[in-house]
Amino acid sequence: METRTSAQWEKFLNRYYLGDVLALANEYPENRSLHVDFVNIEKFDMDLAEKLLEHPDNILNTAEDALRNFELPIDKTLSNAHLRIINIPQKVKIRDLRSTHISKLIAIEGLVRMATEVRPRIRVAAFECSGCGEVMLVTQSSGKFVEPYICKNEGCGRKGPFKIKLTESEFIDAQKLRVQESPEDLRGGEQPQTLDINIEDDLAGIVSPGDRVIITGILRSYQRITREGKSTFFDIILDTVSIEIQDKEFTEIEITPEEVEEIVKLSKNPKIYEKVVKSIAPSIYGYAEVKEALALQLMSGVAKNLPDGARIRGDVHVLLVGDPGIAKSQLLRYIVKLAPRGIYTSGRSSSAAGLTAAAVRDEFGDGRWTLEAGALVLADQGIAAVDEMDKMRAEDRSAIHEAIEQQTISIAKAGIMATLKSRCSLLGAANPKYGRFDPYEGIAQQIRMAPALLSRFDLIFVLKDEPDIGRDTAIASHILGAHHAGELHAHRLNVPGSDITHKEVEDAMEIVKPEIMPDLLRKYIAYAKKNVYPILEDDARERLIDFYLGLRRQGEDRDSPVPVTARQLEALVRLCEASARIRLGEKITIEDSDRVVRIVESCLRQVAFDTETGMFDADLITTGVSKSQRDKIRVLRSIIRDIEAEHSGMAPKEDVLARAEEQGFEKEYVEEILGRLKTQGELYEPASGYVRLT
Numbered sequence: 001m002e003t004r005t006s007a008q009w010e011k012f013l014n015r016y017y018l019g020d021v022l023a024l025a026n027e028y029p030e031n032r033s034l035h036v037d038f039v040n041i042e043k044f045d046m047d048l049a050e051k052l053l054e055h056p057d058n059i060l061n062t063a064e065d066a067l068r069n070f071e072l073p074i075d076k077t078l079s080n081a082h083l084r085i086i087n088i089p090q091k092v093k094i095r096d097l098r099s100t101h102i103s104k105l106i107a108i109e110g111l112v113r114m115a116t117e118v119r120p121r122i123r124v125a126a127f128e129c130s131g132c133g134e135v136m137l138v139t140q141s142s143g144k145f146v147e148p149y150i151c152k153n154e155g156c157g158r159k160g161p162f163k164i165k166l167t168e169s170e171f172i173d174a175q176k177l178r179v180q181e182s183p184e185d186l187r188g189g190e191q192p193q194t195l196d197i198n199i200e201d202d203l204a205g206i207v208s209p210g211d212r213v214i215i216t217g218i219l220r221s222y223q224r225i226t227r228e229g230k231s232t233f234f235d236i237i238l239d240t241v242s243i244e245i246q247d248k249e250f251t252e253i254e255i256t257p258e259e260v261e262e263i264v265k266l267s268k269n270p271k272i273y274e275k276v277v278k279s280i281a282p283s284i285y286g287y288a289e290v291k292e293a294l295a296l297q298l299m300s301g302v303a304k305n306l307p308d309g310a311r312i313r314g315d316v317h318v319l320l321v322g323d324p325g326i327a328k329s330q331l332l333r334y335i336v337k338l339a340p341r342g343i344y345t346s347g348r349s350s351s352a353a354g355l356t357a358a359a360v361r362d363e364f365g366d367g368r369w370t371l372e373a374g375a376l377v378l379a380d381q382g383i384a385a386v387d388e389m390d391k392m393r394a395e396d397r398s399a400i401h402e403a404i405e406q407q408t409i410s411i412a413k414a415g416i417m418a419t420l421k422s423r424c425s426l427l428g429a430a431n432p433k434y435g436r437f438d439p440y441e442g443i444a445q446q447i448r449m450a451p452a453l454l455s456r457f458d459l460i461f462v463l464k465d466e467p468d469i470g471r472d473t474a475i476a477s478h479i480l481g482a483h484h485a486g487e488l489h490a491h492r493l494n495v496p497g498s499d500i501t502h503k504e505v506e507d508a509m510e511i512v513k514p515e516i517m518p519d520l521l522r523k524y525i526a527y528a529k530k531n532v533y534p535i536l537e538d539d540a541r542e543r544l545i546d547f548y549l550g551l552r553r554q555g556e557d558r559d560s561p562v563p564v565t566a567r568q569l570e571a572l573v574r575l576c577e578a579s580a581r582i583r584l585g586e587k588i589t590i591e592d593s594d595r596v597v598r599i600v601e602s603c604l605r606q607v608a609f610d611t612e613t614g615m616f617d618a619d620l621i622t623t624g625v626s627k628s629q630r631d632k633i634r635v636l637r638s639i640i641r642d643i644e645a646e647h648s649g650m651a652p653k654e655d656v657l658a659r660a661e662e663q664g665f666e667k668e669y670v671e672e673i674l675g676r677l678k679t680q681g682e683l684y685e686p687a688s689g690y691v692r693l694t
C-alpha cells in the first residue's frame with residue numbers, strides 16, 4: 001500500500017509537475033516549496049485525492065518523500081523540500097470548525113489579525129550522555145520539550161544527566177498566527193471568531209497582520225491544561241500546509257455577466273445619483289447631505305501613484321460629530337453592511353491593537369512578541385467605521401495620523417519592525433464632550449481630537465438634535481411608518497388567517513425600501529471602483545479652482561491663519577471622482593464639481609463659517625468661532641447663568657441687559673446675541689420677560 005502510493009505520487013509529479021520540480025531544483029535550497037493544485041490530484045486519481053483529505057498525515061508524508069527522492073537530471077536532492085497543497089475546493093468557516101475536522105486536511109479563509117516574531121524552533125535535539133558521551137537525537141514535535149529517559153548505550157543505561165548539543169541539533173523557523181473570519185462572512189454585528197495557526201520553515205514570515213489569506217492545513221487538537229490538571233476539553237490549532245495571500249480588493253465580490261448588464265443599465269438611469277443616495281440607510285429619516293457624502297465615500301476617488309514614488313490617497317474620510325440620540329451609529333453600521341469590505345469598531349475597543357496596531361508580549365503563551373493589527377489595518381482596501389472616536393486610546397491618537405494620511409502604520413517595538421498597510425476610508429463618529437455640541441467652542445476641543453487630525457477629514461458634518469416642528473413631525477411619521485410596516489409584516493407572517501394582504505405589506509414597506517437593494521448596490525460599488533477611472537474635464541476643473549481661490553481670497557485681508565489649505569483642493573478632486581463614479585462616468589463634468597462644491601460649502605458652513613464676518617474660516621474647525629465673538633458670547637452666557645441662579649432658574653431679561661451693560665456690552669448687541677441663541681435653540685423664554693439657557 002505504502003509503496004504503491006509512493007510510486008503513484010512519483011507518477012503524478014512526473015505527469016503534472018515535471019517542469020515545476022525542475023525549476024524548484026534550480027532554486028533549491030533557497031526555494032523549498034512545490035505548490036500542487038488539489039484539482040490536479042483529483043484529475044489524476046479521485047481516490048487518492050479523497051484519501052489526502054481524510055488521512056493527510058500519512059498521505060502527505062508519502063507525497064513529500066516522493067518529491068524529496070525525485071530523480072533529478074542534476075546532482076541535487078530536494079531533501080528538505082515541501083509539497084504544498086493549494087486550492088482545496090471546500091473551505092470551512094472558522095466558526096463551523098467541529099471535532100469531525102480534527103486530523104483532516106482543511107482550508108480556512110480569513111484576515112491575519114496577529115503574527116508572532118519568527119523564531120527558531122528545535123526540531124531534532126541532540127543530547128549527550130554525561131556518563132558515556134553517547135549522542136542521542138530526539139525529534140521534537142510542537143509544544144513540550146522532550147528529553148531522553150535513559151541512555152541508549154546498553155553498556156551505560158544511565159538516566160542522565162544529558163547535555164543538549166545545539167550545534168548538532170536541527171532548527172526550523174517557526175511562527176504563529178491568529179486568523180479571524182473575513183468581515184463579509186459575519187452577519188450584522190457578530191464578533192469575528194479566530195483560529196490559531198502554526199507555520200514552519202519557508203512559510204514563516206511571509207504574511208503580515210491585515211493580510212487576507214487562505215490557509216490549507218491539518219487541524220490539530222491539544223488538551224487544555226487548567227490549574228486542576230488536564231481538562232477533558234481540547235483546543236484546536238491548524239498546522240499549515242500552504243498559504244495563499246489573496247488580492248484583497250476584489251476577491252470577495254463575484255459579479256455575474258447578467259449583473260454587470262444590470263449595473264450598466266442602472267448607471268444610465270438619469271436619476272441614478274438620487275437612487276444611490278436614497279438607498280443609503282432608508283430607514284433613517286433625513287440627513288440627505290450626510291447620505292450624499294457617504295455615497296461618495298463608498299465610491300471613493302482614484303488613488304494615484306506619482307512618478308516620484310509618492311501616493312495620493314483616493315479614499316474619502318468623513319467625520320460625523322453630533323449630539324447623542326441621533327442616528328450616527330446606525331449610519332455607520334449601515335455603511336459597513338454596504339461597503340465591499342467594511343469593519344465596524346468603537347474608539348474604545350477592547351483589543352490591544354485598538355484602531356491601529358500594537359506589539360504585545362506572550363499572546364500565545366510562549367513568551368514571543370506578537371504584532372496585532374487594529375481596525376484600520378483589518379479594513380485595508382475597505383471602510384473602517386469607527387464609533388466614539390472621541391474615546392480612542394492615547395496610542396491610537398498618535399498613530400492614527402499616519403494611518404489615514406500615508407495609509408500605513410509603522411511599528412517599532414521590541415525587535416518588531418513592521419509597516420502595515422491601512423489603505424481604507426475612515427468613517428468616524430464622535431460625541432462632543434458635554435453631550436451636546438456647543439457652537440461656541442472649537443470642534444477639536446469638544447471631541448478631543450488634534451486639529452491636524454481633523455484637517456485630514458475630507459468632510460466633517462455636525463449633526464444637531466434641534467427641536468423643529470416640521471422636521472420632528474416628518475421624523476415621527478417616518479419612524480411610525482417603518483414600525484407600521486413591520487407590524488403588518490409580522491402579523492401576516494405569524495397570525496394564522498391574517499387578513500393583511502401581501503400588497504398592504506408591500507405598500508407600507510415602500511417608505512423604508514431602498515431604491516437599489518443592498519446586495520446589488522454593493523456589487524455596483526465594487527464594479528465602479530474596479531472599472532471606472534474618471535478624468536477631470538476643463539470646465540469642471542475651472543469650477544473647482546474658482547471655488548478654491550474664492551475661499552483662499554476670503555482669508556487674505558484678515559490676520560488669522562490662511563483659512564483653506566491645498567488639502568481641501570485634493571479633497572474636492574477626490575469627491576468629484578467619486579461623484580462621476582456613481583454614474584460609471586468616464587468624465588468629471590461641471591455637474592460633478594457643482595455638486596461637490598455644494599456639499600463642501602454646506603460642511604464648511606457648519607464647522608467653519610464665521611457668522612459675524614460672513615466668511616469661511618477653516619481655522620474655526622480647530623479653534624471654534626472667531627475668538628472675539630466667542631469670548632463675548634461666553635461672558636454673556638455666564639451672566640445669564642449667574643442671574644438664573646439668583647432667580648431660581650429664570651433670568652429676568654432686564655437684569656441680563658443691565659448687568660451686560662455694566663460690563664461694557666451695547667444693548668443692541670446683547671439683544672442680537674439673545675435672539676441668535678434663541679434661534680439656535682440654546683435659549684428660550686419660560687415666561688414673558690424671562691430667559692433661560694437650555
Ligand SMILES: [Zn+2]
Pocket residue numbers: 129130131132133134151152153156157158
Ligand atoms: Zn550513557
